[in-house]
Amino acid sequence: MPGSRSKELYEKALSIFPGGVNSPVRAAVKPYPFYVERAEGPYIYTVDGEKLIDYVLAYGPLFLGHKHPRVLEAVREQLEKGWLYGAPYELEIKLAEKILKYYHPGGMVRFVNTGTEATMTAIRLARGVTGRDLVVKFQGCYHGAHDAVLVGAGSAAAEYGVPMSKGVPSDVAKLTLVAKYNDLESVEKIMRKHGEKVAAVIVEPVVGNAGVIPPKPGFLQGLRELTKTYGALLIMDEVITGFRLGLGGAQEYYGVKGDITTLGKIVGGGMPIGVVAASKEVMKELTPSGKVFNAGTFNAHPVTMAAGLATIEVLETGEPYKVANNAAKTLVETLGDLVKRYGIEATINHVESMFQIFFTGNEVASPEDAQKSKKEVYVALHEELLKRGVFIAPSQMEAVFTSGVHSEDVVEETKKALEESFKALRERGLI
Ligand SMILES: *Cc1c(COP(=O)(O)O)cnc(C)c1O
Numbered sequence: 083m084p085g086s087r088s089k090e091l092y093e094k095a096l097s098i099f100p101g102g103v104n105s106p107v108r109a110a111v112k113p114y115p116f117y118v119e120r121a122e123g124p125y126i127y128t129v130d131g132e133k134l135i136d137y138v139l140a141y142g143p144l145f146l147g148h149k150h151p152r153v154l155e156a157v158r159e160q161l162e163k164g165w166l167y168g169a170p171y172e173l174e175i176k177l178a179e180k181i182l183k184y185y186h187p188g189g190m191v192r193f194v195n196t197g198t199e200a201t202m203t204a205i206r207l208a209r210g211v212t213g214r215d216l217v218v219k220f221q222g223c224y225h226g227a228h229d230a231v232l233v234g235a236g237s238a239a240a241e242y243g244v245p246m247s248k249g250v251p252s253d254v255a256k257l258t259l260v261a262k263y264n265d266l267e268s269v270e271k272i273m274r275k276h277g278e279k280v281a282a283v284i285v286e287p288v289v290g291n292a293g294v295i296p297p298k299p300g301f302l303q304g305l306r307e308l309t310k311t312y313g314a315l316l317i318m319d320e321v322i323t324g325f326r327l328g329l330g331g332a333q334e335y336y337g338v339k340g341d342i343t344t345l346g347k348i349v350g351g352g353m354p355i356g357v358v359a360a361s362k363e364v365m366k367e368l369t370p371s372g373k374v375f376n377a378g379t380f381n382a383h384p385v386t387m388a389a390g391l392a393t394i395e396v397l398e399t400g401e402p403y404k405v406a407n408n409a410a411k412t413l414v415e416t417l418g419d420l421v422k423r424y425g426i427e428a429t430i431n432h433v434e435s436m437f438q439i440f441f442t443g444n445e446v447a448s449p450e451d452a453q454k455s456k457k458e459v460y461v462a463l464h465e466e467l468l469k470r471g472v473f474i475a476p477s478q479m480e481a482v483f484t485s486g487v488h489s490e491d492v493v494e495e496t497k498k499a500l501e502e503s504f505k506a507l508r509e510r511g512l513i
Pocket of ligand 1: 195196197198199201224226227286290291319320321346347355
């Protein structure tokens with residue numbers, strides 16, 4: 083549990099930041115979040131002198147762990163040359179070429195600063211290209227913090243979007259239609275009625291913002307066909323899955339290509355980034371060559387370009403994928419054994435280096451299913467692990483991530499913590 087220095091800082095922060103933090107999930111670590119002193123490899127060192135094995139990895143970006151030497155070197159080199167120009171720079175071409183090779187050969191890229199900006203720009207682009215206003219998203223999928231996608235994350239949302247945040251005008255939310263993940267019929271129904279007005283369907287190809295939920299066979303293919311039939315664009319939001327499920331992300335992994343890809347997180351090597359990529363035909367509609375507006379003081383930030391490029395070069399060796407996927411596989415097996423040993427009901431969803439355990443007897447095929455599993459048991463597991471030096475996401479609605487630095491000895495240590503934590507959950511009468 084976080085110690086007195088963290089407590090002191092958090093109490094101060096509560097009077098300075100709304101809820102004490104600058105992004106809501108950070109406040110979910112109870113009774114108060116630990117404050118970080120520094121981080122290296124798979125470890126976070128807290129201001130209270132604790133050393134934690136990190137399976138949160140900043141909620142996705144750090145596929146090479148903290149402070150990877152190659153990334154550090156690239157960033158240092160860049161800093162020596164200055165860090166912001168407001169003019170073009172060769173590194174942006176190099177990183178874009180890598181992205182295009184794996185996602186849209188022959189296409190084009192726009193660099194922005196966050197995943198939020200990437201999906202916002204992708205949706206505007208789809209609207210601009212098609213001349214249509216409606217967008218279809220899936221209940222419980224997360225695409226960032228802008229108005230068009232802050233819809234359909236609460237159970238109240240029906241077919242027409244209900245805003246999940248105050249401050250989103252209902253007239254704006256109405257333009258977002260909400261379908262059910264892994265349920266093609268729900269999409270067909272919307273398309274039959276509104277298809278001619280739908281600019282885009284946006285989807286997390288693997289849901290990583292409701293625990294981990296893989297697509298059922300045929301689901302992504304079905305979206306591909308439906309969007310084609312109705313002349314809408316398919317936006318694959320690979321902000322989490324991009325460069326995680328492999329260099330080509332979920333689109334390569336499942337063999338289904340979207341019209342527009344949004345990336346973020348890993349591709350910035352831990353620096354702020356968002357990417358919109360698509361065919362030339364679509365991308366040329368962006369300003370200044372086209373009339374769909376996008377601009378940004380920090381777009382294609384040189385430090386981000388350097389960190390991202392170094393990260394991809396390390397990923398191209400294939401080694402980080404081996405380590406990360408092995409780590410996840412071992413931990414999922416361990417969890418499976420523990421579930422059996424304790425005779426409890428749980429569903430473990432797992433794709434490559436991302437997984438989540440849901441305490442439920444049912445299949446978890448949609449964010450609504452995830453919501454229905456026993457939250458209090460998961461939260462207790464998170465607490466017990468944290469006491470034992472292992473940091474997993476504080477909510478079952480986030481993913482557990484492994485990285486290229488979660489080597490076998492680190493995983494071995496984690497296995498022990500898992501065994502002791504399950505024992506503690508039994509003693510607390512929770513399982
Ligand atoms: C994190 C995330 C975003 C938003 O990215 P930010 O950089 O946090 O703005 C968008 N889409 C998905 C799928 C994400 O996981």
